[in-house]
Amino acid sequence: xxxxxDRIADIIAENSEVKREDISPDSHVINDLGIDxxxxxxxxxxxxxxxxxxxxxxxxxQEVNAGKAPAEQYFVMKxxxxxxxxxxxxxxxx
Amino acid sequence: MRLExxxxxxxxxxxxxxxxxxxxxxxxxxxxxxxxxxxxxxMPGVLxxxxxxxxAGWLILALNGFSRMPFxxxxxxxxxxxxxxxxxxxxxxxxxIHDGSGYAVATARIESGAKRxxxxxxxxxxxxxxxxxxxxxxxxxxxxxxLSLPA
Numbered sequence: 001x002x003x004x005x006d007r008i009a010d011i012i013a014e015n016s017e018v019k020r021e022d023i024s025p026d027s028h029v030i031n032d033l034g035i036d037x038x039x040x041x042x043x044x045x046x047x048x049x050x051x052x053x054x055x056x057x058x059x060x061x062q063e064v065n066a067g068k069a070p071a072e073q074y075f076v077m078k079x080x081x082x083x084x085x086x087x088x089x090x091x092x093x094x
Numbered sequence: 095m096r097l098e099x100x101x102x103x104x105x106x107x108x109x110x111x112x113x114x115x116x117x118x119x120x121x122x123x124x125x126x127x128x129x130x131x132x133x134x135x136x137m138p139g140v141l142x143x144x145x146x147x148x149x150a151g152w153l154i155l156a157l158n159g160f161s162r163m164p165f166x167x168x169x170x171x172x173x174x175x176x177x178x179x180x181x182x183x184x185x186x187x188x189x190x191i192h193d194g195s196g197y198a199v200a201t202a203r204i205e206s207g208a209k210r211x212x213x214x215x216x217x218x219x220x221x222x223x224x225x226x227x228x229x230x231x232x233x234x235x236x237x238x239x240x241l242s243l244p245a
Contacts, residue, residue, distance in 0.1 A: 041167060041197055041217060048194055058196040 004088075005081040007050060015042040025078035028071075053087045095119055095145075095184075097126045102145040103152060103186070106240045112190040114153040116239070118145065120182045127180055137178035142212050143169055146202035150188040150216050152241055154198050157190060158220065160233060167197065168217035175210050182206050188216075196220060 002010075005025060012029070013020035016039040029035050035043065044055050060083075063069040073079055095102055095118045107115040120137055121127075127135035147166045154164040178184070188202040198220060203213035223229040 038167060041194075041219070045192060045194060045197070045199060045217070048192060054193070054195055056195050 003081070004051075004085045005077060008047060008081055008084065009077065011046045011050060012043055015039060015046055023077060025076075025081075027077045029075045029077065029080065030071075031075075047084065051084055051088050053084070053091055055084070055087065095121055097121060097124045097141060100144065100148075101235075102141070102148045103239050106152065107185075109153070109156055109241070112153075112157070113187060114149060114156065115185065115187045116149050116152070118184045118186060120178060120180055120184065122181045124180070135180050137182070139172075139174050139212070142174065142178065142204060143172060143214060145184070145186055146188065146204060146212070146214055147216055147218070149186045150190075150198075150200040150202050150218060152236065152239070153188045153190060153200065154218055154220060155232065155236070156241060157193075157198075160229070160236070161222075162220040163223045163228065163232070164198065164218035164220050166216065167219045170215040170217075172212065172214035174212045176206070176212075178204075178206060178211055184211070191215075 009020060009023040012018055012023060012033065012035065016033070016035055018033045018035065023033065027033050029040070044057055047055055060069070060074040064071045064074065074083060095104060102118060103116045104118040105116065107117055126138065126141070130136060130138050147169075151164040183206060185205045186202065188200045190198055190200045192199040196219060198218050200216050200218065201213070202216055204211040
């Protein structure tokens with residue numbers, strides 16, 4: 001089984017104009033990869049389906065906008081992969 | 095169906111689980127038909143998409159208890175399989191296939207009689223009603239088309 005990072009990077013490459021080789025663990029999904037909000041919807045939908053979860057994007061966005069969490073915590077690839085793994089683990093325990 | 099007012103859904107037939115079925119009849123006359131096309135009136139494909147989107151929108155509104163307004167964000171795999179003219183009875187169905195965070199994805203299709211007219215996959219963003227007047231108008235329209243409302 002590929003890592004969460006690899007699976008998410010594959011999804012981003014399939015659902016946007018970003019090349020797979022341009023996606024690194026330190027890439028910021030929006031600032032570095034330039035994913036716009038509509039492509040991000042497609043990507044989140046694909047992640048939801050791939051991992052069988054519901055990525056709480058609205059909650060993350062609210063936390064960032066309210067200054068309660070840095071954007072990097074959710075939108076830098078290695079951290080996004082970690083959050084997805086946490087959601088998958090939480091689902092397995094639920 | 096009043097094309098000039100974008101009132102695409104006449105009445106809700108059923109709402110069960112993740113699926114809604116509605117009916118509508120294309121108008122006998124409309125300025126839209128005068129231009130599309132002179133001497134050969136046809137329902138524009140974009141208005142068929144709008145009809146599917148509104149049907150999916152009513153479904154999402156019903157499922158979220160009118161707490162958030164759906165807005166069309168993406169149309170995929172839209173296929174127009176048969177022409178629709180004035181005075182045609184339409185049966186429209188939509189099924190929510192995914193309930194995401196701040197968005198929903200639905201499939202929808204339109205049939206007329208036994209004829210399959212069109213189908214598509216639709217993505218709708220959902221967000222708190224941006225204006226009280228909009229929420230009031232949506233609730234009023236829901237009652238008019240027979241969509242049951244939460245208190």
